[in-house]
Amino acid sequence: MKKIMLVTYFYPPIGGAGLPGVQRSIKLVKYLNNSRITVLTVNEADYPDYAVLNFNRKLPIDGETIIRTTFKNVFDYVLLIRKVLKSLMINGRDQKQVVPARITNIAAPPLKKPKANFWQKVKDYVYELCNFPDYASGWIIPAVATGRRIIQKQKFDVILATGMPWTALVIAWILHRLSGAKLVVDFRDPWVGNPFDTSKGWFLDRIKSFLERRIVTDAALVTANTTVLRDEFIARYAGKVDTRKFMVLPNGFDPDDFSNLATAEPQQSTEPSPHLILAHAGYLYGKRDPAPILEAIRHLDRTGMASAESFRFVQMGNIHLEYDFHERYRDLEERGVVVDLGTFAFEECLGKLKSSDVLLLIQPGTKSQVPSKLYDYLCLNRPILTMTPLDGALGDLIRENEFGDIFSPDDVAGIASRLNELLREKQEKGGLWADYPNRVRFDIRNIVAGLEQRMDEILVRPETA
Incomplete structure (x- = not known):
């Protein structure tokens, strides 16, 4: 069995905005079947005050050894x-x-x-x-010190890191240099060229590019969660590294996460439901703005096509946009149209999503990212409405696999028309449901098996190949 050190900032019990990173990490641990894994992560008490510690999974996930280290925020000193x-x-x-x-x-x-x-x-x-390369930078020295002690006692075949935060990749790279173990780095998002990131100034931007280049150059395998992101790496490093090292490792759904949910079957009703429940799960920040949906509801209300009270926009997750969300949409909140529920534990969130009518994906401003919540949505058998650039990774995936409706974020009229259609359909049928046969392509068990096969290949020595 391979011996793997997994370097990840996100590990249970952290949830909230950290949930996509946690899910990625625990699925790797759970389904890398021919591996013995040591997880290097952060002390529970050292996560920042604003972190949500509500992902209460029983540890270990699958027999892994968990090593937690301190976190020292340099700016605090x-x-x-x-x-x-x-x-x-x-x-x-x-x-x-x-x-x-x-x-x-x-x-x-x-x-x-x-x-x-x-x-x-x-x-x-x-x-x-x-706080360079990111908010987790205070973890570098404690994690490297602890990791070095571990690798002095036992030999690892692979050091695997998933980011963001990119600090995890930096730690893994340093430990790779110290140990000689194969380095595998997993990009859940772009580092260089991330549209949600802001410039830190010429000097730090150059260092960021330098670090990514060194890490990618030294890595035996680089995974990206979308085809578009992989292609960006290939274009950036063509002629500098062997581009065969880049592979797509999409997120996916774990059937076990839905075993406790009752099967979503069509429910006929003699009485039409009073409103259409539109649910979004996840952090709203920066360009991830629900304004197109809410403006579409206002448009329907102004034109008399449908009353705003016919809709409920339900937000589950923190909101930190570039404007005061509650002030801008105070009128809709007062009319009961906008409902901000705050954060929930993962299992409870799935239950609330399942009781909704339409599930929302909001991913404007980027063409290389696919939110991990999509794969959970697919298992809830509800219509999915996506707002994203039509020519990006998410748009391509939605169209190719027929995962619901997709609109450009500036197509308020189109969104409004579709919402009106869904409202009428619910009133006529008493409920909405959907089926997505192509979701089997994103079973996380098969996805991680593909990663394990590639890791086995990079560990084969030339003389035994």
């Missing part, structure tokens, strides 16, 4: 030093002027930042340095 120095300076002038320092939650910045002065810009840059 910078703030502490600043606080001490400021206190000493004030004490040196006038003891009565001492004011207790107050450190705000830097994880949730204001929606509109005031114009920064010079010292604020310096502070912001120091913050970016301390």
